[in-house]
Amino acid sequence: MLYLDGNTVKSILNFKRGLELSEEAFRLHASGQVEQPLRTVIKGAENALMGVMPAYVKSGPYQGFGLKSVVVRLGEAACGPSHMGSILIYDEAGTSPVVAVDAGAVTEIRTAAASAHATRLLASPDASRLAILGTGLQARAHLQAMQAVRPIRHVSVWGRSKEACQKFAAWSELHCDLPVSICKTVAEAVRDTDIICTTTAARSPILFRADLPSRCHINAIGSSAPGFQELHEDMYQDSTLFTDCNRSVLAASECVIKAVQAGLLAQENAGTEVGTLSRDTRLQKNPGVTIFKSVGLAVQDLVFAREIIRQWVASR
Known part of the structure; x- marks a missing residue:
């Protein structure tokens, strides 16, 4: 069985293509094709x-068919990559896997690309101030992804380790040509910001409604399993x-x-799925606080993996 490693994945994919693939994956999900x-x-x-x-x-x-199997090690337990595993892509008959793609690299890119897709739809077009909570691979990927969709000029970061x-x-200065302000508290990091990306494995809330400016967009991608929580539930008041995917x-x-x-929030319709929106979607003039909460979908991994395989074959 062919195996495409993380270096191969990153040599093929960039965030511009990742945005297109994210949009397609969400469209497929919203249209009932998955x-x-x-x-x-x-x-x-x-x-x-x-x-x-x-x-x-x-x-x-x-x-x-496709299947992702991944082991996630969070916080201090993560020595090296936090996501380790493979995405298996099956043959046309659906009887056996024929290609395995490194899941860590795909997860890193597709998660940040999904946030960038949501940011392109929901954040102010002139948003230039970015706050990142967390300092790991997803923090780095999200900085690059936000640069792909908004004119980021100022970055603040908060993490538990100085x-x-x-x-x-x-x-950031080396790879993104952006200076970063290191903040001692979350409240300091998000003050007067336009976009917030939360990328931590927090077990208890680190971001509260009182910390937020009156208008901002939040991409909340960390702590995506029961027992982990980045955002306090009061974040959903007046936002x-x-x-x-609502169900997920x-x-x-x-x-x-x-x-x-x-x-x-309502149990039946907690939020609006981004796959139901389009690039032509127009929010109200001042939408206040918007939150994109993602936990990751298998269709994203399948779409990204098949595209990686297609491009790899084309380059042979």
Whole structure:
């Protein structure tokens, strides 16, 4: 079986193409072209989870079966990449896997590309001030992804480790040509910002409604399993929620589950799925606070993996 490693994935994909693939994956999901169950999560040692995510695309260039199996190590337990595993792509008959693609690299790019797609739809066109909570691979990927869709000129970062913040700032100046302000508190990091990306494995809320400016867009991608929570449930008071998939978010996002229990969100229709929007979507003139909560969909992995395989074959 052919295996495409992380270096191959990153040599083929960029965020411009990732945006297009994210839009297509969300469109397929919203149009009913995808069969995918909720993610199966198995808890291992402390801060270690295994996720299994199968999907089937019914028609078109991405038609077929795919399955992602990944072990996620969060927080201090993560020595090296936090996501390790493979995406298996099956043959046309759907009887056996023929290609395995590195899941860590795909997850890194497709997660940030999904946030960039939501940001392109929801954030102010002139948004230039970015706050990033977290300092890991997703923090770096999100900085690059935000640069692809908005004129970012100022970046602030918060993390639990001063050393990690300093490494992130040095990386940003080298790879993104952007200076970074290192902040001691979350409230300081998000003050007067236009876009916030939360990329941590927090077990208890780090971002509260009182911390926010009157208008901003938030991409909340960390803490996407029960027992982990970045956003306090009060974040959904006087804000508008958008999701990658309502059903998945209601099953896996602690902050959304608690907001429903508190009566701040409706169980039946917690948010608007981004796949139902288009580039022509126009929000109200001053939308206030918008939140994109994503937990990751198998169809994203399938679409990205099939595109990587297609481009790899074309380059032979």
